[in-house]
Amino acid sequence: MRSKPPTRTPRALLRASAVAVALAVTVSGCASDTVQRGYLPGYTDGEVTNHTASMTNLWVGSWVAALAVGVLTWGLILWCVAAYRKRRDDHRLPVQTRYHLPLELMYTFVPLVMVFVLFIHTDTVMSSVQDAENADEADLQIQVVGKQWSWDFNYLSDDVYDFGTHEGDPGSITAEDQLDGAAGTSTSFPTLYLPVDQSIHFTLDSRDVIHSFWIPAFLYKQDMIPDRTNQFVVTPTREGTYAGKCAELCGEFHSGMLFNVKVVSQEEYDAHMEELRALGQTGALESGEGEENSGLDRRQSSSGDEGGSRDVNDGTDDEEAGH
Numbered sequence: 001m002r003s004k005p006p007t008r009t010p011r012a013l014l015r016a017s018a019v020a021v022a023l024a025v026t027v028s029g030c031a032s033d034t035v036q037r038g039y040l041p042g043y044t045d046g047e048v049t050n051h052t053a054s055m056t057n058l059w060v061g062s063w064v065a066a067l068a069v070g071v072l073t074w075g076l077i078l079w080c081v082a083a084y085r086k087r088r089d090d091h092r093l094p095v096q097t098r099y100h101l102p103l104e105l106m107y108t109f110v111p112l113v114m115v116f117v118l119f120i121h122t123d124t125v126m127s128s129v130q131d132a133e134n135a136d137e138a139d140l141q142i143q144v145v146g147k148q149w150s151w152d153f154n155y156l157s158d159d160v161y162d163f164g165t166h167e168g169d170p171g172s173i174t175a176e177d178q179l180d181g182a183a184g185t186s187t188s189f190p191t192l193y194l195p196v197d198q199s200i201h202f203t204l205d206s207r208d209v210i211h212s213f214w215i216p217a218f219l220y221k222q223d224m225i226p227d228r229t230n231q232f233v234v235t236p237t238r239e240g241t242y243a244g245k246c247a248e249l250c251g252e253f254h255s256g257m258l259f260n261v262k263v264v265s266q267e268e269y270d271a272h273m274e275e276l277r278a279l280g281q282t283g284a285l286e287s288g289e290g291e292e293n294s295g296l297d298r299r300q301s302s303s304g305d306e307g308g309s310r311d312v313n314d315g316t317d318d319e320e321a322g323h
């Protein structure tokens, strides 16, 4: 390195950056769908909800902006290291820059502008998701109640409800377990039905501790807090079955607090509502805390005796057969 003329290094750097830029352009041009989505979950045949596109754009845009700032910063650092390195016959202290007002103003305002731009974009997407003004005009009102360690679904617009029961040790296989519908298999999880292309206003509550309602494919999660109701509005746009889970460490069996989401046609959704009505699950489960709560009683009784949980497994098996 030392023997090379000093102009070589900047030129080499320039060439390296040119190659990097060319590579980036090539890679982004033929990047797979997964890469273009910034590795977020998604499908090639359509967006999962009316929000997933804007969320993906926000995510990818933030990374591109961060990368651009990073490349510029790393480039300047490397350039300084190379261009202003100590030469063999140079024994003087370099120029020391202090109290340089324009530079310090730049250091202050450039990050402020960057944070502000990120904030504006985040706020725009967040407000469109929470959509508090249009909550009442949504096609459907659904209340989800988190509990240790399962979920209750109140289909308020249809005046029916469904409930999940706590799986003792999800994923474990004991002698009592059967292969079909055994504890911890996906058929025993509660299933939330949503009609495709209908706007749904979710209200989220908790019976006991803080949970978090998360459907990874919807790219959104929100906390469920005791004595406080959170809400958001979403329109599922792609039929399919998706996984849902609790995203807040809520106790011993937090990892088993799972549910399924089925986005189905309006006819299938109506049929499922009729199934729940036929099971006598009309009205809504209370969402507050307390022993008198019907949902909690149900959960305790069904997790307490073997017959109760068998009934629930049968119920979910029927749903599976119906799809």
Ligand SMILES: [Cu+2]
Pocket: 146, 147, 210, 211, 212, 246, 247, 248, 249, 250, 254, 257
């Ligand atoms: Cu939880």
